[in-house]
Amino acid sequence: MPGFEIINYKEAQAINNLFKKEKGILFAHGFDKIRKKYHVRELEKLFCKKINCKYSLAVSSGTAAIKIALLALGVKKGDEVITQSFNFIATIEAILDIGAKPVIANIDHSLNICPHDIEKLITKKTKVLLPVHMLGVPVDMDPIMKLAKKYKLKVLEDNCEAFGATYKKKFLGTIGDAGVMSLDFGKIITCGEGGVIHTNSKKIDKFCREYHDHGHENNVNRPRGRDTRSIYGFNYRMTEMQGVIAKEQLKKINYIISKNRLRYNLLQKNISSKIKLRKIPKKSKIIYDTFIFFVDNASKRQKIIKILSNLKIGTKNLPDAIEWHCSFYWNHMLKKDQLNRCKKSRDLLKKAIAIPIYLNRNLKDYNKLVKSINLCFK
Ligand SMILES: Cc1ncc(COP(=O)(O)O)c(C=O)c1O
Structure with a gap:
């Protein structure tokens, strides 16, 4: 069941409160002197707690989350990323958008990536293995992690379709170097559009956090208008409206x-x-x-x-x-x-x-x- 089936007065109340009690501050960043709450930041903490990971970053979509995470893992133009044939078009788009090459492995009867089909596809240009947990079912991650170790590759889990599932008692999205989920309208929980990047690496989280917000370092000693930056980024931010809805959905x-x-x-x-x-x-x-x-x-x-x-x-x-x-x-x-x-x-x-x-x-x-x-x- 997708979360949209039980969107109800709880989500509506959360939106109402945002306007009535919190002056309608819809931006997740800054406005520190006039705001009471930071819903998107709270949402991130709730995700960390739910799936037991150190860092979660909310962004504008699952597609954006894949692209940002690939960049954080060091994927550059000309690099190869191995993913699977049963997938959603977004995963390939994210790889192409960076200028990298998608390399497609076949699936087996789990309808997820066939571990035996991966090794022959690895070349000197391969940077990342990108298994996709399709339609609610985990990829068999042990062989993937073994291959990643053997060839010194990074692993990004596309967990857009299986948030809440576990593999060997670990929540999906926390097994590889990073994991991404989607909060679009067809997903198990939703806020209309949205994505989250999960990781246990401070370095990966730092890159993603800065990249999704035009390079803002959110330097605590500076107001936002005089914030420091060292990388350029883009705008892949989530709004507070999405944040309050996602918080309600996560409870469900x-x-x-x-x-x-x-x-x-x-x-x-x-x-x-x-x-x-x-x-x-x-x-x-x-x-x-x-x-x-x-x-x-x-x-x-x-x-x-x-x-x-x-x-x-x-x-x-x-x-x-x-x-x-x-x-x-x-x-x-x-x-x-x-x-x-x-x-x-x-x-x-x-x-x-x-x-x-x-x-x-x-x-x-x-x-x-x-x-x-x-x-x-x-
Ligand atoms: C496997 C997979 N990857 C990526 C995405 C992209 O997520 P979004 O729609 O939030 O951009 C989806 C969404 O359908 C998906 O199913």
Whole structure:
């Protein structure tokens, strides 16, 4: 379930308070003498506490977060960044925006990066491994971290789609050198648009903090107008409006995951044993927001998609938005050899059906759904 399903009076009240009680100060920086609160800064502390990391920086989007984090990890023009074929277009855009080269590894039945496909792609130009925890499920991180150590590479986790999930008891986004999440409207928690960069490295956080705010060092001995700077940056700041909403949404994350789990478990328990399910890495806890399985037979697949459509549940990315999530289709930004590499992934993704888990659909709805799906396999 995406957080937008339970946006309610709490978020509205937080916005009202911002205007009524706090003079409508919408900027997250400065105005020190006239403001009572710094909501975005508070939000960052809450994220650190939630996922147990030292630093969190809120920015304007998940896409911006990826770009800033890559820059912080030292990625420059001409460097190579290895990421995966099942993804969202934003990850590749962030790499290209820096002038770096995206190198695409295939996925396996977890629908995340296949660790065995990475090593052959590493060259002298490779700087960063960028695994993407797709649709609520962790990448198997141990082999990735091993490769990073062996070849002295940095790891950036794109955790835009799995905030709240864990791998070996660690929250995603805290395993690599840095992790990013998205707060856009389709995500597990949302403030409309927004992103966060998590890291345990003071150096990485310092770069990101300065870069996202035109290089401001936020020197405590200076007013903002006379602040010091040593790098140039850009404007990727989050506003206080986003900050207050995100703070309310963060309070709801455990509730959202627990409600997701009920619906997901019902599907998992009752679905026909003839159906192959998405592989989930051992010792990981997922966020249960998408239930994915594979159907080899094209006509059965169409039948199931029709069932989902008739019940007004639909599918989530697979197959409805496959062209935005599989790099095989991105001939406007990837070279032919990269596209061809992803054929294998495309073939696997084409067999996958992703059921969105919604809170506004009750257990009865999912029960009806799974029964109808099972009839296709009788
Ligand atoms: C895997 C992945 N990476 C990056 C992004 C970009 O996040 P945003 O929409 O906040 O820019 C998304 C958003 O859909 C995503 O799913």
